[in-house]
Amino acid sequence: MASIRTYLQRIITKTCFMHPRVYNSPQIRNSSFHSSKFLVDVEVNTKYETTKNPEEWKYVERLLPVTTVPEPKKLPVYASGWKPQGDDLKDRPYFIARTRNHMMPVYLEIRQRGTARHTIIKKIQGDIWQLEKDLRPFLEDLLKPKNLRLQVNEFAGKICINGDHVNAIKYWLGERNF
Amino acid sequence: MFSCTIPKLRIIFPTARSLSSLASPSQIEPRQLAFPPKYQQPRQVWLENFDTIEEKKLAILELHPEVFAANPRVDIIHDNVRWQSLYRYVSYAHTKSRFEVRGGGRKPWPQKGLGRARHGSIRSPLFRGGGVIHGPKSPNPHFYMLPFYTRIHGLTATLSIKLAQDDLHVITDLEIPTDDPNFVEELVKSRKWGPSVLFVDESDIMPRNITAATDSVKHFNLMPAYGLNVYSMLKHDTLVLTRAALDLIESKLLTHLHKNNSVPNTQKYKLNQV
Numbered sequence: 001m002a003s004i005r006t007y008l009q010r011i012i013t014k015t016c017f018m019h020p021r022v023y024n025s026p027q028i029r030n031s032s033f034h035s036s037k038f039l040v041d042v043e044v045n046t047k048y049e050t051t052k053n054p055e056e057w058k059y060v061e062r063l064l065p066v067t068t069v070p071e072p073k074k075l076p077v078y079a080s081g082w083k084p085q086g087d088d089l090k091d092r093p094y095f096i097a098r099t100r101n102h103m104m105p106v107y108l109e110i111r112q113r114g115t116a117r118h119t120i121i122k123k124i125q126g127d128i129w130q131l132e133k134d135l136r137p138f139l140e141d142l143l144k145p146k147n148l149r150l151q152v153n154e155f156a157g158k159i160c161i162n163g164d165h166v167n168a169i170k171y172w173l174g175e176r177n178f
Numbered sequence: 179m180f181s182c183t184i185p186k187l188r189i190i191f192p193t194a195r196s197l198s199s200l201a202s203p204s205q206i207e208p209r210q211l212a213f214p215p216k217y218q219q220p221r222q223v224w225l226e227n228f229d230t231i232e233e234k235k236l237a238i239l240e241l242h243p244e245v246f247a248a249n250p251r252v253d254i255i256h257d258n259v260r261w262q263s264l265y266r267y268v269s270y271a272h273t274k275s276r277f278e279v280r281g282g283g284r285k286p287w288p289q290k291g292l293g294r295a296r297h298g299s300i301r302s303p304l305f306r307g308g309g310v311i312h313g314p315k316s317p318n319p320h321f322y323m324l325p326f327y328t329r330i331h332g333l334t335a336t337l338s339i340k341l342a343q344d345d346l347h348v349i350t351d352l353e354i355p356t357d358d359p360n361f362v363e364e365l366v367k368s369r370k371w372g373p374s375v376l377f378v379d380e381s382d383i384m385p386r387n388i389t390a391a392t393d394s395v396k397h398f399n400l401m402p403a404y405g406l407n408v409y410s411m412l413k414h415d416t417l418v419l420t421r422a423a424l425d426l427i428e429s430k431l432l433t434h435l436h437k438n439n440s441v442p443n444t445q446k447y448k449l450n451q452v
Contacts, residue, residue, distance in 0.1 A: 069438045095217035100436050
């Protein structure tokens with residue numbers, strides 16, 4: 001690692017030394033697009049060698065950014081309180097997929113300058129009406145004197161609930177391993 | 179009489195399998211699904227041959243449910259079709275305002291004394307042949323960009339609908355023995371692929387015979403995988419993918435659905451971007 005960094009630093013200092021214009025040059029402003037000169041390839045005088053070594057490539061690969069969030073390691077308890085999704089959910093009547101960041105797709109939507117708050121559960125697969133039936137008593141207990149206002153969008157696989165119940169629903173889903 | 183009572187079930191004995199035209203599983207590699215689905219079952223499709231008129235089913239391929247069993251979101255599909263027809267539409271309707279119409283600089287008659295209404299110009303919008311108020315001005319481009327993930331979900335929804343309606347077929351490749359248009363016509367007719375067919379291959383350089391055979395037939399169209407779009411899929415009755423195209427399309431869509439950094443794609447579209 002350290003060797004690569006020093007190597008790169010060496011190249012950078014070398015190029016700057018060899019091309020003072022790169023380092024400290026007045027900006028060229030041509031009068032218009034048409035009168036400006038065509039771009040030419042800049043001659044690179046730095047000496048470098050090309051190698052194809054899988055052993056060295058491993059260290060380069062380690063520096064490349066990952067394209068997906070990898071599957072997290074299975075631990076009994078996580079410090080952040082986050083819980084992974086259960087493994088055996090194929091026999092459930094419904095399923096709530098995790099997002100690409102392995103989080104629960106439960107969101108708070110604030111409209112009307114903060115006066116309207118809606119909780120939205122997304123990525124619901126399977127029998128969405130069964131999920132509504134199971135979720136309803138839990139939310140009705142929370143809202144006891146008030147009525148529960150809940151809307152099921154089977155077509156898009158979403159449930160919209162009036163009010164901020166994000167943490168309550170995340171807790172409820174976590175209890176059921178979703 | 180009896181056909182009503184006896185259920186039409188086909189029982190296949192192991193011996194029948196050896197006689198059937200189905201290729202042995204060792205010949206054709208099964209598909210490995212990236213991002214294995216956690217709940218939905220993978221969808222299945224026949225891999226068919228394309229070098230003979232009569233259909234040979236070579237294998238069953240598994241398709242990722244996230245791409246081929248997505249919700250049939252007709253609202254998203256409509257957004258895509260609307261965008262595809264509008265982003266390249268320029269309205270050339272044009273009208274002239276009262277100051278662009280020729281003439282009308284002189285007061286037509288004196289303000290007072292004639293018993294007529296007061297007017298300052300014969301090109302006023304009240305006059306016949308006068309200018310138009312708030313009329314259309316040319317050119318009026320209707321270009322806009324659909325959000326990136328609306329485009330992605332449009333493709334998955336349309337592919338899922340095509341598969342569910344039995345309008346999606348997968349073939350080995352686009353190699354055919356002749357460059358005769360009748361061969362493709364007969365093939366499509368015998369396989370009941372509907373009048374219009376869209377053939378999608380992995381790259382834009384396709385075998386010579388299929389290009390020559392479909393060149394004169396306007397309802398058979400060839401398309402590389404990078405050109406796949408919602409409008410063309412809906413326009414054609416049947417979508418025929420080669421296996422290589424299927425792999426490419428599925429992997430591309432899955433990477434976009436699962437990648438962690440979607441910021442470069444979801445940023446505001448700039449007209450002068452590279």
